[in-house]
Amino acid sequence: MSPALATDPLTRKQAAEYLGLSPVTLARWATTGRGPRYSRSGDHRGKCWYRIEDLDRWLRDRQVEPEQ
Secondary structure, three states: OOOOOOOOOEEHHHHHHHHOOOHHHHHHHHHHOOOOOOEEOOOOOOOEEEOHHHHHHHHHHOOOOOOO
């Protein structure tokens, strides 16, 4: 990932890399509501942007505690 400020939004490709997913998986999850929160520029074909804090929140919400 290219260097960016922590507050800069990430492209779908960058967000997928950050999460360890493929951009196709992230795009598919965006259509089903399963993926992390994102913003879209323009109409339904506009570019998607992800904030790191939203990606981190999405990961935290999916943490699983090991069974004892």
